Amino acid sequence: MATLTVAVCLAAGAQAHPHHWIDVFAEWQFDTNGLINGVKLRWLFDDYYSVLLLDDAAATGDVLQEILDKVLNNTVKHRYFIQIEHAGGEAEFATPKHARIRMQDHRVEIEFLLPVMAPLDPRQSDVIYQIAEPTYYFEMLHAEEGPAILLKGAPQGCRYRLEAPRPDAALVAYAAALGVNESGGNDLGTHFAETVTIRCE
Amino acid sequence: MRVSFLSLVLLAWLSAIAFAADSQATTLLPGAPAAAEQSVDADPAGNKQAAGLWTQAAAWVWTKQRDFHRALTKELRELRGKDGVGWALVLLSFVYGVLHAAGPGHGKAVLTTYLLTHRSHLKRGIAMGTAAALLQGVTALVLVYGLIGMAGWLPRETESASLWAARVSFILLALVGLYILFRAVGALAGTLRRLQHKAEHDHHHHHDHDHDHDHDHDGHDHGESCGCRHGPTASEIETVGNRHATAGVVLAIGLRPCSGAVLVLILAAVMDLMWHGALAVMAMSVGTAITVVALAILATKAREWASAVVAHRSPMWALAGGGTGVLGGTLLLLLALWLLNASFAVKPIMGL
Numbered sequence: 001m002a003t004l005t006v007a008v009c010l011a012a013g014a015q016a017h018p019h020h021w022i023d024v025f026a027e028w029q030f031d032t033n034g035l036i037n038g039v040k041l042r043w044l045f046d047d048y049y050s051v052l053l054l055d056d057a058a059a060t061g062d063v064l065q066e067i068l069d070k071v072l073n074n075t076v077k078h079r080y081f082i083q084i085e086h087a088g089g090e091a092e093f094a095t096p097k098h099a100r101i102r103m104q105d106h107r108v109e110i111e112f113l114l115p116v117m118a119p120l121d122p123r124q125s126d127v128i129y130q131i132a133e134p135t136y137y138f139e140m141l142h143a144e145e146g147p148a149i150l151l152k153g154a155p156q157g158c159r160y161r162l163e164a165p166r167p168d169a170a171l172v173a174y175a176a177a178l179g180v181n182e183s184g185g186n187d188l189g190t191h192f193a194e195t196v197t198i199r200c201e
Numbered sequence: 202m203r204v205s206f207l208s209l210v211l212l213a214w215l216s217a218i219a220f221a222a223d224s225q226a227t228t229l230l231p232g233a234p235a236a237a238e239q240s241v242d243a244d245p246a247g248n249k250q251a252a253g254l255w256t257q258a259a260a261w262v263w264t265k266q267r268d269f270h271r272a273l274t275k276e277l278r279e280l281r282g283k284d285g286v287g288w289a290l291v292l293l294s295f296v297y298g299v300l301h302a303a304g305p306g307h308g309k310a311v312l313t314t315y316l317l318t319h320r321s322h323l324k325r326g327i328a329m330g331t332a333a334a335l336l337q338g339v340t341a342l343v344l345v346y347g348l349i350g351m352a353g354w355l356p357r358e359t360e361s362a363s364l365w366a367a368r369v370s371f372i373l374l375a376l377v378g379l380y381i382l383f384r385a386v387g388a389l390a391g392t393l394r395r396l397q398h399k400a401e402h403d404h405h406h407h408h409d410h411d412h413d414h415d416h417d418h419d420g421h422d423h424g425e426s427c428g429c430r431h432g433p434t435a436s437e438i439e440t441v442g443n444r445h446a447t448a449g450v451v452l453a454i455g456l457r458p459c460s461g462a463v464l465v466l467i468l469a470a471v472m473d474l475m476w477h478g479a480l481a482v483m484a485m486s487v488g489t490a491i492t493v494v495a496l497a498i499l500a501t502k503a504r505e506w507a508s509a510v511v512a513h514r515s516p517m518w519a520l521a522g523g524g525t526g527v528l529g530g531t532l533l534l535l536l537a538l539w540l541l542n543a544s545f546a547v548k549p550i551m552g553l
Binding site for chain 1: 230231256257259260261262263264267270271274277278356357360464467468471472
């Protein structure tokens, strides 16, 4: 009987979070003074999600543009799923620039440049950031293929360190038990986020 | 009788899928507001003390499942535009089938409950497991390829068809649960009546009067025929009920395609890898069959073992059997209703 109860409980996992994933690429923009004035973010959605989102890979520009507008509009209040800590504060963003959307090898790809309001000085203190979709419907990790993090125009002595998420088992099980319609709360996703530290010496 | 039951189920299944054609599939966009923001535990991490062995296992199973979905997607992507069978994909699908079947699922719950509460031959359990697992693969193929190829559906639309197929299988699950429940309640009532009867006799007619009821009341094989055949005997009714239940169990499992199979087939259809996809799903089914049959053997053996330990036909055995049936049937019923409810709450407003 115990086995049965276990099997029944486990069935709860059938529709668990996360449902889809986004491969993330972050290109950090350094100005000539070695300050970070923005980050170019590229989100590559998984194949299956892309199929579900679009009828076919030959989707026209209009359809794609509509998706791009909605996504940017939806994510503004989530601060574009990125949280940057610097010198004890959180970086504020200006409106995204150069936003574009395209099909990349049958996958939807969105790219935009996110300027920070006040440039960050990584020599003064570490720039630490996390990228996460808060409800954890999507899993957002830096892409395994290719350089997912670039420090563009960074002065000598700048490097980054990526820490893999270490969610505890209780959280994974909790997320797995969430139905498609259930939200994981306001910060579930951040527990599954990678933490990246940018340091310049 | 059997034919009409089967056709009824198939008819329900088909109409459910036809209905899916009308219901607009929606896809969530990132950052869209959650429709019903549920008040969940604000600090799920606070439940850390609950992270026991069980939680660890559930987390592991889920993480593996996620890795498999990623790996299957990757294999398909790499096959595109290449010649060859793609044995890597076939092998991966087979392993996925074996492991996926070992994980969570209502199919395992219904099959184990049925086999634990019904005396059946090993062969029957094996046949049921195999049939259910293979049917599951065929269901996925029919749902995805059939609808795309013959009905001209878009690949992404077939996902909602799978959802409706799953609902029919949940309803079957509820029916099987009800059947097991009623049957167990009947058997329990019979046993109790007999015990009471016996007790009364022990009291009043202790010496001379021996009412020897020589028929089996354990609820499995009633040899109770009154001699005058006005209708079907109890054993005949039992057999028909059993047959329906067997078909119900197999269909409840088989009519719901597994998520991995649907994923592979939809992607394969989009990527022009139809044959690779079909091959992968067949490998998946074979893998699933191995695990499900192992489970069926385990359940049948467990029942045999239990019946050997507790003398078969003793009131004790009958009560334990009835109790298991009531509990199992109720759990299946609740599970079915819960799954059905959850399936209707799917993907609310966030879509395009």
